[in-house]
Amino acid sequence: MLKQAQRAYNFNAGPSALPLAVLEKAQRELVDFQGTGMSVMELSHRSAAYEQVHNQAIASLKELMNIPEEYHVLFLQGGASTQFAMIPLNFLSQGKKAGYIMTGSWSEKALKEAKMVGDTYTVASTKETNYNRIPALDELVYEENTAYVHLTSNNTIFGTEWSEFPDTGDIPLIADMSSDILSYGFDVSKFALIYAGAQKNLGPSGVTVVILRPDMLERANTNNVPTMLRYDTHVKNNSLYNTPPTFGIYMLGLVLEWVKEQGGLAAIENMNKEKAALIYDVIDQSGGFYKGHAQKDSRSLMNITFRLASEDLEKQFLAEAKQAGFVGLNGHRSVGGCRASTYNAVPYESCKALSEFMIEFQRKNG
Template sequence: MLEELKRAKNFNAGPSALPLEVLQQAQQEIVDFKGTGMSIMEMSHRSKTYEDVHNEAQELLRELMGIPENYHILFLQGGASLQFSMIPMNFLQRGQAAGYVLTGSWSEKALKEAQLLGETFIAASTKEGNYRRIPSLDELQYDQNAAYLHITTNNTIFGTEWSEYPDTGNVPLIADMSSDILSRPIDVSKFALIYAGAQKNLGPSGVTLVIIRDDLVERGTQDIPTMLKYSTHAKNNSLYNTPPTFGIYMLGLVAKWVKQQGGVEAIYKRNLAKAQLIYDVIDASNGFYLGHAEKNSRSLMNITFRLKTEELEKKFLEESKQQGFVGLNGHRSVGGCRASTYNPVPVESCIALKEFMEEFQKKNG
């Protein structure tokens, strides 16, 4: 049984920790889902049993995030990386340019895909400072003829996060929220489209959530392949083809779990406390731990830091593994250390990391 297993202190950046209660419920239902004699993975996606699971997951997200009725909730495949292409395919028209705010590697990748499909411009960038901060709203430069403005709300590799969002008026605001969706309350009506790979805060990998305003669905280009049109999926309730049924089932269980925790507001308060435990150690270390992000741009989801030398970092990571910590290595492209404290990561794991970091400094400072 799962409760008898020794659970890792999992700080992986994605796929990441899932709530134990969700894993246990999935375990109980994996062979026989609600008396059907079948796993959710075995039944038709056209069956009423599965359709109920599908629709309930959408309803829970609408409730938890306060998603207005004039937005479609889509479950797609291909990860956030496919959205990098689908967005310009659908919305980057001739005679317009799409604006991208560069705050890290994933926004760079999104821009690169759009450049293959039409005109783009950089509305702001913090690359020159190695992405240590989020640009202020008054740094953003775009005009009202822009096809859309794209932002990445949380940057997993560099550990930065937007604390407020631009009011773009008639320019559609599009956001990659893969790594901080459901972690704090947001005003969905500020955005024309939100997308997120599930494997951070929503569930296992394999399903991508898209929240899209109705008028944007209608505005989409029609001379592109059927599966790459948002209108195809909106008109068919994400059931045009076989969806990732198990991933959607798991997403629904995670959404139920968030509701049981008290909703997004309660989750946010817990996330603040979890991140503060670790940031406090960094700030009190007199430079032993060196945080990457500027304080006013720090992420609640991905805490990035380095130690004074590579030798110390290597020792820190080796000893952390011996103590049962998983996933504290920084992204392979930048190195260093990273603790990803997504919604399901227990407070107890963050307390344990705090204590380990303090003890490591005492021994090696």
């Protein structure tokens, strides 16, 4: 059995930390799932035993996120990166334009895929300040004949997060929520489509969750879209058109049960605020020794990005942190610096330990 003392201080950006209780339950059930004499990985995806796992995961997600009953919940594959293409293939028809709000590398990648399919435009961008903030709502400008507006709710690389979502009126609003889904409560009905790779807050890598408003299927123009890239294919088959990532979905279901045991999204949100504050407070009180990348009103609760005075000092910080048992504190390769990803399953104790390490490192090197 895994012991907490053996666990790393895991701040990986994804795949990221999973709750220890979830890992231990999966460990207990690995060889014999509920008396079937088989692992979940061995069950037929058409079996009653797996169907229960699949449908319970959908029901749990709907319950936790208060998803309107009519919305579809899909478990797909290919990550958010496949959704970058799948969304315009389904919804960007001729004579329409797709609007993208540019807040980082992942929105850039989403826009790049959409440009291959049809006409696009930029609703707003903060690239000129190296994506250190989220655009103000009054900066968003929508054009006529907009098929949908796309945003990235949390930017893992730059450490920014939307605190208030725009009202796009009759224009469908689509969000990539890969790195902050299930970390706080919000009104799902504002969105026509939400998608998220599971490997941050939902479970292991390999599952992509899609939450879809049903009227979007009526808007879809799929005459020339391959079968596997059509949302209606997966809606009609309850995400079982082909063999789904069954073990990943099972793990996702266990994570959702764990979130319920913590008290639901309200309790999780409070925990995340407390965890992030431990680290942000050290940055803010360091007198400039640590410099946060994101503007304060755009800070992410999931990804805390910061720099030190020089690259040499950053290398020293990261090397000493690794020796002390901290994992995943390197900034993304495209921007450098440091990053602590404090997803739901990262314990308060890990964030407390990091804050204490940062204070001591400054004391010795400041």
